[in-house]
Amino acid sequence: MMDLILKNGFLFDPAAGLDGKQGDLAVTDGRITAVGNVSGEAAKVIDVSGLTVVPGLIDFHAHFYSGGTNTSLEYSRYAAGGVTGACDAGSAGDSNIESFISALSEQERRNAKLYINAASEGLSCLGDHPEIINPKYFNVRKICRLAERYPDLIRGIKIRISREITEISGTTSMDALRGAVEVGEAAGLPVSVHMPNFVGELKELIDILRPGDIFCHVFTPQRGILTEDGSVSKEMFRAREKGIILESACGKGHFGHDCARRAIAAGLFPDIISGDFTRNTYFCEPAVSLTYLMSRFLALGMTLEQVMRCVTTKPAEILGISDEVGSLKEGLRANITVLDRRSGEIRFTDVKGDTVTGQELLVPEITVIEGEIAYRNFNTIR
Numbered sequence: 001m002m003d004l005i006l007k008n009g010f011l012f013d014p015a016a017g018l019d020g021k022q023g024d025l026a027v028t029d030g031r032i033t034a035v036g037n038v039s040g041e042a043a044k045v046i047d048v049s050g051l052t053v054v055p056g057l058i059d060f061h062a063h064f065y066s067g068g069t070n071t072s073l074e075y076s077r078y079a080a081g082g083v084t085g086a087c088d089a090g091s092a093g094d095s096n097i098e099s100f101i102s103a104l105s106e107q108e109r110r111n112a113k114l115y116i117n118a119a120s121e122g123l124s125c126l127g128d129h130p131e132i133i134n135p136k137y138f139n140v141r142k143i144c145r146l147a148e149r150y151p152d153l154i155r156g157i158k159i160r161i162s163r164e165i166t167e168i169s170g171t172t173s174m175d176a177l178r179g180a181v182e183v184g185e186a187a188g189l190p191v192s193v194h195m196p197n198f199v200g201e202l203k204e205l206i207d208i209l210r211p212g213d214i215f216c217h218v219f220t221p222q223r224g225i226l227t228e229d230g231s232v233s234k235e236m237f238r239a240r241e242k243g244i245i246l247e248s249a250c251g252k253g254h255f256g257h258d259c260a261r262r263a264i265a266a267g268l269f270p271d272i273i274s275g276d277f278t279r280n281t282y283f284c285e286p287a288v289s290l291t292y293l294m295s296r297f298l299a300l301g302m303t304l305e306q307v308m309r310c311v312t313t314k315p316a317e318i319l320g321i322s323d324e325v326g327s328l329k330e331g332l333r334a335n336i337t338v339l340d341r342r343s344g345e346i347r348f349t350d351v352k353g354d355t356v357t358g359q360e361l362l363v364p365e366i367t368v369i370e371g372e373i374a375y376r377n378f379n380t381i382r
Contacts, residue, residue, distance in 0.1 A: 090158025135179025299358025
């Protein structure tokens with residue numbers, strides 16, 4: 001007998017050849033075991049008529065070192081936003097990441113990945129003062145040992161190079177980035193760079209980054225990818241050709257409609273749509289939730305297929321977990337999100353007060369993690 005059947009939903013996963021036609025999805029022992037017209041008995045059957053069934057959403061830029069920083073969320077809270085897997089973006093460094101790992105449940109460890117901060121303290125001091133990003137303090141040998149010890153969890157290096165962080169650290173944006181890339185080279189890991197309000201030239205930043213490294217907060221309203229005349233820098237197209245990953249990581253203050261409009265109009269789309277949520281920003285405007293951000297990108301002109309790739313197949317590919325999650329293919333882990341695609345005019349506002357109007361809001365109704373219902377919206381139960 002099957003454990004769960006989601007009946008009569010619109011199955012949408014272009015990677016699996018599912019284009020939104022109505023069908024069923026069955027789960028047994030935490031795995032997707034049948035897709036299409038499913039018959040037979042199950043311990044639980046849920047009619048999801050009128051709803052859209054998609055692969056479980058992956059938030060590539062999360063902060064869930066709860067209790068270890070002043071701002072991180074509990075991992076379990078992401079389920080209410082339709083998220084089944086997440087990658088922590090540098091909340092912990094080499095001095096505290098093992099404490100972070102020990103606080104995760106077994107299921108969380110199977111569905112979470114971590115970027116270790118190049119700064120030893122990670123973001124544990126955030127709210128009091130910035131982390132120290134002077135490369136002379138990077139513990140390269142210890143980071144390499146940790147990466148070898150936890151290869152299934154630690155998937156990258158994180159560095160923030162904003163002016164205010166470099167000033168307190170006694171370094172420069174480019175020196176800090178070079179130092180982080182050296183750590184990445186030694187550990188065999190990609191680097192994710194938080195770059196809003198960096199000091200230096202964008203050309204040099206792109207020169208330093210390697211193929212597979214992450215350019216984080218790409219649509220920042222602060223100093224970033226736009227030139228003085230408001231156009232998208234040609235360096236960003238060179239970055240794309242070089243194989244650098246463009247991540248939105250919207251958060252509270254790191255996303256601007258003007259920048260995003262100009263970039264998308266120029267053909268510069270994000271590779272990853274992610275949240276960067278903290279306890280002060282989750283389910284609060286302007287970012288709200290991952291599905292809210294996905295809806296915002298629909299309003300900015302991206303298609304549902306493009307948006308879904310940015311929160312499922314692409315992050316799974318980058319994190320090296322495509323053989324387990326990121327799709328509704330039979331045999332994969334049963335991480336599934338059920339969405340209500342609500343039609344109607346909705347106005348999105350960014351941190352600058354700039355607005356964009358969309359015609360669709362994606363609302364999570366059910367979140368399934370490893371075949372178990374982790375969240376259900378009982379306000380709209382049918």
